[in-house]
Each structure stands twice: as C-alpha cells, then as structure tokens.
Amino acid sequence: xxxxxxxxxxxxxxxxxxxxxxxxxxxxxxxxxxxxxxxxxxxxxxxxxxxxxxxxxxxxxxxxxxxxxxxxxxxxxxxxxxxxxxxxxxxxxxxxxxxxxxxxxxxxxxxxxxxxxxxxxxxxxxxxxxxxxxxxxxxxxxxxxxxxxxxxxxxxxxxxxxxxxxxxxxxxxxxxxxxxxxxxxxxxxxxxxxxxxxxxxxxxxxxxxxxxxxxxxxxxxxxxxxxxxxxxxxxxxxxxxxxxxxxxxxxxxxxxxxxxxxxxxxxxxxxxxxxxxxxxxxxxxxxxxxxxxxxxxxxxxxxxxxxxxxxxxxxxxxxxxxxxxxxxxxxxxxxxxxxxxxxxxxxxxxxxxxxxxxxxxxxxxxxxxxxxxxxxxxxxxxxxxxxxxxxxxxxxxxxxxxxxxxxxxxxxxxxxxxxxxxxxxxxxxxxxxxxxxxxxxxxxxxxxxxxxxxxxxxxxxxxxxxxxxxxxxxxx
Amino acid sequence: xxxxxxxxxxxxxxxxxxxxxxxxxxxxxxxxxxxxxxxxxxxxxxxxxxxxxxxxxxxxxxxxxxxxxxxxxxxxxxxxxxxxxxxxxxxxxxxxxxxxxxxxxxxxxxxxxxxxxxxxxxxxxxxxxxxxxxxxxxxxxxxxxxxxxxxxxxxxxxxxxxxxxxxxxxxxxxxxxxxxxxxxxxxxxxxxxxxxxxxxxxxxxxxxxxxxxxxxxxxxxxxxxxxxxxxxxxxxxxxxxxxxxxxxxxxxxxxxxxxxxxxxxxxxxxxxxxxxxxxxxxxxxxxxxxxxxxxxxxxxxxxxxxxxxxxxxxxxxxxxxxxxxxxxxxxxxxxxxxxxxxxxxxxxxxxxxxxxxxxxxxxxxxxxxxxxx
Numbered sequence: 001x002x003x004x005x006x007x008x009x010x011x012x013x014x015x016x017x018x019x020x021x022x023x024x025x026x027x028x029x030x031x032x033x034x035x036x037x038x039x040x041x042x043x044x045x046x047x048x049x050x051x052x053x054x055x056x057x058x059x060x061x062x063x064x065x066x067x068x069x070x071x072x073x074x075x076x077x078x079x080x081x082x083x084x085x086x087x088x089x090x091x092x093x094x095x096x097x098x099x100x101x102x103x104x105x106x107x108x109x110x111x112x113x114x115x116x117x118x119x120x121x122x123x124x125x126x127x128x129x130x131x132x133x134x135x136x137x138x139x140x141x142x143x144x145x146x147x148x149x150x151x152x153x154x155x156x157x158x159x160x161x162x163x164x165x166x167x168x169x170x171x172x173x174x175x176x177x178x179x180x181x182x183x184x185x186x187x188x189x190x191x192x193x194x195x196x197x198x199x200x201x202x203x204x205x206x207x208x209x210x211x212x213x214x215x216x217x218x219x220x221x222x223x224x225x226x227x228x229x230x231x232x233x234x235x236x237x238x239x240x241x242x243x244x245x246x247x248x249x250x251x252x253x254x255x256x257x258x259x260x261x262x263x264x265x266x267x268x269x270x271x272x273x274x275x276x277x278x279x280x281x282x283x284x285x286x287x288x289x290x291x292x293x294x295x296x297x298x299x300x301x302x303x304x305x306x307x308x309x310x311x312x313x314x315x316x317x318x319x320x321x322x323x324x325x326x327x328x329x330x331x332x333x334x335x336x337x338x339x340x341x342x343x344x345x346x347x348x349x350x351x352x353x354x355x356x357x358x359x360x361x362x363x364x365x366x367x368x369x370x371x372x373x374x375x376x377x378x379x380x381x382x383x384x385x386x387x388x389x390x391x392x393x394x395x396x397x398x399x400x401x402x403x404x405x406x407x408x409x410x411x412x413x414x415x416x417x418x419x420x421x422x423x424x425x426x427x428x429x430x431x432x433x434x435x436x437x438x439x440x441x442x443x444x445x446x447x448x449x450x451x452x453x454x455x456x457x458x459x460x461x462x463x464x465x466x467x468x469x470x471x472x473x474x475x476x
Numbered sequence: 477x478x479x480x481x482x483x484x485x486x487x488x489x490x491x492x493x494x495x496x497x498x499x500x501x502x503x504x505x506x507x508x509x510x511x512x513x514x515x516x517x518x519x520x521x522x523x524x525x526x527x528x529x530x531x532x533x534x535x536x537x538x539x540x541x542x543x544x545x546x547x548x549x550x551x552x553x554x555x556x557x558x559x560x561x562x563x564x565x566x567x568x569x570x571x572x573x574x575x576x577x578x579x580x581x582x583x584x585x586x587x588x589x590x591x592x593x594x595x596x597x598x599x600x601x602x603x604x605x606x607x608x609x610x611x612x613x614x615x616x617x618x619x620x621x622x623x624x625x626x627x628x629x630x631x632x633x634x635x636x637x638x639x640x641x642x643x644x645x646x647x648x649x650x651x652x653x654x655x656x657x658x659x660x661x662x663x664x665x666x667x668x669x670x671x672x673x674x675x676x677x678x679x680x681x682x683x684x685x686x687x688x689x690x691x692x693x694x695x696x697x698x699x700x701x702x703x704x705x706x707x708x709x710x711x712x713x714x715x716x717x718x719x720x721x722x723x724x725x726x727x728x729x730x731x732x733x734x735x736x737x738x739x740x741x742x743x744x745x746x747x748x749x750x751x752x753x754x755x756x757x758x759x760x761x762x763x764x765x766x767x768x769x770x771x772x773x774x775x776x777x778x779x780x781x782x783x784x785x786x787x788x789x790x791x792x793x794x795x796x797x798x799x800x801x802x803x804x805x806x807x808x809x810x811x812x813x814x815x816x817x818x819x820x821x822x823x824x825x826x827x828x829x830x831x832x833x834x835x836x837x838x839x840x841x842x843x844x845x846x847x848x849x
Contacts, residue, residue, distance in 0.1 A: 187491075187492060194499075228707065410709055411702065411707055411708065412709070414698040414699045414701070415705070415707060417694055417695075417697050418698070447495060448498050448499075448501070449502070450499060451498065451501065451506075452502040452503065452505070452506045455503040455510070458503075459506075462683050463683050463687045464687060
C-alpha cells in the first residue's frame with residue numbers, strides 16, 4: 001500500500017474516522033493504531049508480519065531483562081545485548097546481504113552458484129524497523145532510559161505505520177513519551193499536518209516522479225544518451241531522490257500529525273550545506289544521527305587521535321552506504337562520503353583554510369575564507385556527483401556514465417527542458433528556504449486560500465498519478 | 477503546534493466547525509471547478525490522452541472491427557509488436573508478418589482469417605489483456621510473438637502511458653487480478669481497477685490528456701531550445717556499442733522474467749479454453765552478435781528451452797525462429813526486419829499453423845470470455 005495510492009488514502013480516511021470518531025480512550029486508540037499498523041504491513045506480506053512481531057517481542061523481552069540485570073550482572077546484560085544485536089543484525093544480514101556476500105566471495109573463491117535459501121525477498125522496511133529496535137535495546141543497556149513495560153507501546157513504536165517502511169528512524173526517547181498521554185489534535189496541528197501532506201504529495205507525485213521518468217530513461221541507456229543529457233541527469237537525480245525521500249517523510253509526518261504524533265525532522269534543505277559534515281546534518285538526519293550515536297561513537301569517535309577519527313568516519317560511512325543496499329555501488333558512495341568527511345575534517349583544522357571572525361569572542365564560530373555561495377556550490381556538486389554510483393546499476397555503469405559526459409556525444413533526444421525546469425524549481429525552493437520559513441508563513445495564510453490550494457494539489461495528484469511510482473527508499 | 481498565529485488557544489466546537497468550513501468549502505469549490513473545466517474540454521483532452529496508447533491506436537481498433545464482422549472462417553489471432561512490421565528504407569516497402577501469413581495461407585483456397593492484432597510497442601502484458609476481448613469471438617488459433625529484447629530489462633518496461641488500454645479491455649474482476657499479478661511481480665504501480673473506473677466514468681484519458689498536453693508544450697519548448705542553441709543530436713545510437721551490450725545481456729533468465737509469467741498465464745487460460753496456441757520467438761541478428769563479443773548461441777538456445785518448459789508449452793506449440801535469418805534481413809539493432817524478412821518468418825508460421833488447424837479444425841472455439849478467467 002503505497003502512500004501515493006488511492007488505496008492508502010481510503011485506508012487513512014478509515015483509520016482517522018475510527019481513531020477520532022469512534023474510539024475515546026487513549027489505550028484503545030493505541031491498540032487500534034497497532035492493529036492497523038500490522039494490517040498495513042500485512043497488506044504487503046502477511047508472512048513477514050510474523051517476523052516483525054516475533055523480533056519485536058524478543059527485543060521487548062531482552063530489553064526488560066537487560067534493564068533488570070545491568071546493575072547486578074553487567075556481564076549478563078552485555079551478553080543479552082549481544083544476543084539482541086546478533087538477532088537483529090543477523091536477520092538484516094541474512095535477508096539483505098546474504099546473497100551479496102556469497103556472490104562477492106564466490107567471485108574470488110570460485111564458489112558454486114548461491115544456494116536457494118539465500119535468494120530471498122528482503123522484508124519491506126527491515127532496515128528501518130531493525131534500527132528502531134537496536135537503538136531501543138542499546139539505550140536500555142546504556143541506562144539512558146528505562147524500557148517500557150507495555151508490549152503494545154513498544155510494538156507501536158516499532159511498527160507505527162507512517163514511519164514503518166521508510167522512516168524517519170525514530171528513537172524511543174522521542175516517541176515513547178508521546179505514548180504516555182493522549183495528545184490533543186487541535187486545528188493548528190491538523191493544519192500543519194495537512195500542509196505537510198500537501199507538500200509531500202507534490203514533491204513525490206509531481207516533482208520526483210516527473211524527474212524519475214527522465215532519470216530512469218538515461219540510466220537505463222547510458223551509452224545512448226548525449227553528454228548534456230547525462231549532465232542534466234546528475235542534477236535531476238539529485239533532486240529526484242530529495243523530492244522522493246523528503247516527500248515521503250513529509251507525508252509520514254503529516255499522517256502521524258493527524259493521529260496526534262510527532263516524528264523527527266529528517267531533512268533540512270540539504271543542498272544548502274556548505275560542507276559534507278553539514279550535509280549529513282541536513283540529509284536523512286535520523287539515519288546520520290543514528291550512525292553517529294550507535295556506530296561512530298562506539299567505534300571511538302574522535303576520542304582516539306586524528307588518524308583513528310578518520311578511520312572511524314570512513315567505517316561509519318562505508319557501513320552507512322551498505323545500509324542502503326547490498327551492492328558495491330553503495331559501498332563506493334559511502335566510501336566517497338567517508339573520505340570527503342575525513343578530508344574536510346583535516347582541512348578545516350588548517351589556518352589557511354579558515355579564518356576567524358575576529359569578533360573578540362573566543363567562542364565565536366570560525367568560517368572558511370571562501371565565500372558561502374562557493375562552498376555551497378562545491379558541496380552540492382560533490383554530493384550530486386556521488387549520487388551517480390548510488391543510482392547506477394553497477395560500477396561499470398557509473399564509469400560509463402562519467403565516460404559519456406567526457407565523450408561529448410550529441411543529444412539523443414531534444415534538450416530535457418522539463419527536468420531542467422524541475423531542477424531549477426528545486427534550487428529555487430532551497431534558495432527561498434534561506435529567506436522564509438515556509439511552514440510558519442503558511443500558517444498566516446487565510447484558511448480559504450489554504451483550502452483552495454489543497455484542492456489544486458488534489459487535482460495535480462490526479463493528473464500526475466498515472467506516472468507515479470514507488471518511493472526510492474522503500475527498497476532500502 | 478500550539479500558539480500558531482492568531483489561531484491558538486481554546487477551541488470551541490463552533491470554532492472548529494468554522495475552521496473546517498473555511499478549509500473545506502474552497503477546497504471543494506476548486507476541485508469541482510477543475511473537474512468541470514476538464515469535463516468541458518474532455519473530448520480534445522481524451523483525444524490527446526488516447527492518442528498516446530499503442531493499443532488504442534491500432535490493436536483495439538482492429539479488434540473492434542473483427543468483433544463486428546460475422547464469422548465466416550476459422551480465425552487465427554496474432555499478437556506481437558513492431559518485429560511484425562517489415563520495411564526497407566529509404567524508399568520504404570512495408571509489409572507485416574500477418575500479411576505474409578495471410579498471403580501464403582490464402583494462396584490456394586481461403587481456409588482461415590488472420591486477425592492481426594500486432595502493434596508496435598505492444599508488451600506481453602497486452603497480449604494477456606487483448607486476449608480477453610479477442611476470445612469473445614470464436615478463435616481457432618492464437619499466435620504469440622516473443623521479442624527477446626523485452627526480456628533484457630529485468631523488470632517489465634515501464635510503458636505505463638500505454639496501460640490504460642489494458643485496463644479498458646478488462647472487467648473489474650480481471651482488473652483486480654491483473655493488479656495483483658503486477659504487484660506480485662513488482663512490475664508496475666499502475667492500477668487497472670482505477671483505470672477501469674475512470675473508463676466507466678468517461679474520464680480515462682481526460683487526466684492523461686491534460687498532463688500530456690502540458691508535457692507536449694514543454695516538449696515543443698525543448699525542441700525549439702535545442703534548435704535555437706544549435707545543439708547537435710544523434711540520429712541513431714552507435715550500433716557497435718549497443719550490440720555489444722545487447723549481446724551480453726541476451727544471456728538473461730528468460731524463464732524467470734515477469735514477461736514469462738504473463739505469457740504462462742495467457743497460455744494456461746488458452747489451454748483451459750481448449751484454444752490451440754503457438755508461441756514463436758522472433759528472429760534476432762545472431763550472425764552479427766556472434767562476431768561482436770562473447771555471445772553464446774548454445775547457452776541462449778538452452779535458456780529459451782527453459783523458457784518453453786516454464787511457460788508450459790509442448791514442442792508443437794513452440795516455434796523457435798530466433799536464429800533463422802541472416803544479418804542482411806535486419807533493419808536495425810532492435811531486430812526490426814527488412815521487407816523480405818516478414819515472408820521468411822511467415823512461412824514456418826504458416827506450416828505450423830496449418831498443422832494445428834488440420835489437427836484441430838474450427839471446432840476449437842470459445843464463445844464467452846468469461847469462462848476461462
């Protein structure tokens with residue numbers, strides 16, 4: 001059930017009617033949300049719903065035992081933590097990476113073709129709900145917060161349908177307190193949620209899917225397209241994936257808001273970043289902070305010297321790349337970002353790279369000597385270039401892509417004006433965001449105007465629905 | 477979210493009602509106005525939208541014609557794509573495999589009609605849909621063409637712009653079944669039941685037409701910009717490069733491809749309806765492929781045999797013509813044929829078709845499409 005399908009809208013309408021119109025007690029509403037979340041997942045695969053429920057239950061129990069034993073028997077708590085990690089990461093590795101690892105090893109060791117049990121379908125959303133559970137168990141082990149005694153609450157945290165398939169990756173510390181008291185869903189929250197829904201659907205159905213048609217065509221036949229088309233495809237994909245994923249997140253936040261819940265922010269105009277470090281504070285924030293807290297910091301972070309910091313950055317980003325999928329293209333993408341982060345960290349410590357604002361305030365931030373527009377331009381272009389291996393079907397295709405740009409081949413089709421316009425719109429919305437907090441401004445717009453705009457959004461969705469496709473991040 | 481603008485604070489039921497009305501009334505008004513506008517211009521818009529569909533352009537029109545015609549002779553239904561069109565540039569002489577078959581069959585005495593539903597751009601998915609309507613008239617034999625290029629992409633080629641035609645040919649039950657099949661195979665997000673609903677409301681092509689009209693405007697702008705900027709365009713992809721890639725990728729898993737699922741399903745239904753079927757593999761330029769790279773003809777033959785078995789066809793129902801033509805019969809790297817090619821494909825087809833019809837004369841027919849599905 002895709003967010004951009006009529007079936008989902010009908011499902012959502014029914015859920016809202018029952019949630020707000022029929023059920024009164026918060027406990028009943030939570031149970032209802034858990035049931036519909038599981039139903040939502042079962043609509044894709046009832047078989048894998050059992051897996052989701054089973055792992056949820058095991059992690060729930062393990063976390064409770066860890067909490068009870070961590071003070072009296074740290075070794076036992078540690079063993080239970082390792083058991084939980086083995087379960088979660090083992091399932092992730094089996095479903096997502098088993099075939100990839102076997103094939104990669106087979107290429108070197110001349111192994112026979114992969115056995116059938118490795119060629120399995122990857123359960124939808126496993127990368128996301130596994131990370132929910134892991135962070136919950138680790139936080140319990142660290143004593144950051146106690147686990148819940150309510151299995152339905154924990155199960156709802158893991159399976160809450162707006163964020164089940166593609167995030168944002170939510171922490172128990174963020175979501176759990178929302179399950180304690182019944183939220184008030186007033187007009188202000190409804191209006192903010194409707195705004196998020198409208199923006200998300202326009203991003204996805206109109207912008208991302210329109211760009212997707214062009215991008216798919218180019219990446220499907222790299223050798224046949226001219227250099228200009230390939231160049232435009234780089235920018236087009238950069239905005240396709242942004243519109244697609246941030247659109248999904250907006251919809252998820254909007255749906256959650258209509259049910260009275262908040263989800264964490266996942267995007268903050270990422271292409272305005274001035275360096276890679278800032279980019280990762282603006283792009284897929286819930287993943288980058290998860291990787292920071294549960295991978296980079298446990299690896300030692302920046303506490304063990306410069307060289308070790310660079311290695312930790314590289315490992316974190318390589319695994320972050322691999323999280324997106326079992327392919328060398330994602331490893332290369334993650335590796336590039338890891339190296340870039342390390343290089344930026346190394347350079348930003350040099351005096352010739354930066355200059356103090358010299359305000360006299362010792363705590364004042366220091367900025368590089370280069371102008372901001374240049375830093376943003378360079379960062380955006382490096383991010384966009386890194387999307388090429390990410391989007392390519394293979395490393396060979398990625399190389400062919402860059403060769404194609406260098407070849408000077410003439411156009412295969414007329415100049416892709418439509419995608420260029422959408423890329424310009426994407427850039428303009430980023431630029432506008434620096435001057436205007438659009439969501440705040442929207443609240444000042446009279447309600448009749450808001451209603452009229454929502455009407456136009458519905459018509460736009462109907463017009464563009466025929467070309468609408470899956471969300472990119474569903475595959476991760 | 478509290479404390480936003482002047483709208484924070486306590487909300488009485490009447491405040492909430494007023495707020496909802498303020499949102500809902502303009503919302504409904506705008507939606508209604510836009511729908512009215514689309515309805516007003518539905519005919520030109522539908523024309524634009526429907527004009528994009530390969531099925532609408534040709535196959536469905538021809539099917540309608542055949543459905544209206546009285547059944548005088550046993551009918552052989554042909555389903556295929558542009559590989560059925562044979563032409564020799566630059567002074568084009570054009571024919572089709574269907575015409576070639578028709579000519580050979582009827583050279584002596586008329587024994588059956590050839591219902592040619594082949595159409596450039598048709599996908600195997602369409603065969604499945606077109607059969608639904610085709611079988612509403614008595615049919616003595618169905619012939620599918622398999623274009624191996626359609627198997628090179630592990631997914632079914634997008635082509636969503638053509639799929640409304642598919643939905644149009646299906647009733648709701650079938651539309652739901654097709655949707656399930658599409659989702660199971662991860663083939664498409666296209667939604668046949670919704671398309672079917674739009675068809676019944678007369679809106680099937682109106683939205684598509686409006687969107688396509690806007691895209692046409694952008695396309696015109698693109699063509700103008702390309703010319704104005706003097707940007708060079710290629711007329712054709714580099715042949716060597718394409719064949720090298722294709723020669724490698726012809727080694728795909730045909731039996732595991734979603735196209736095979738669709739054909740298998742169609743064949744299963746034809747078997748259930750006791751309608752004879754022939755599936756033939758259209759020729760590819762094997763001669764040229766052999767010279768370009770590590771193309772492996774034996775391996776290809778083996779994979780095609782796997783495909784036959786997986787579809788559930790007997791040897792008698794399977795006609796592998798992939799290697800019958802020399803290189804000079806091909807017009808391009810996509811395996812389109814020159815004028816003479818159609819006759820050479822048509823001959824073995826006729827031989828096999830006649831064998832079927834002699835063995836199973838015109839009594840192998842269906843009278844209702846609803847019985848098999």
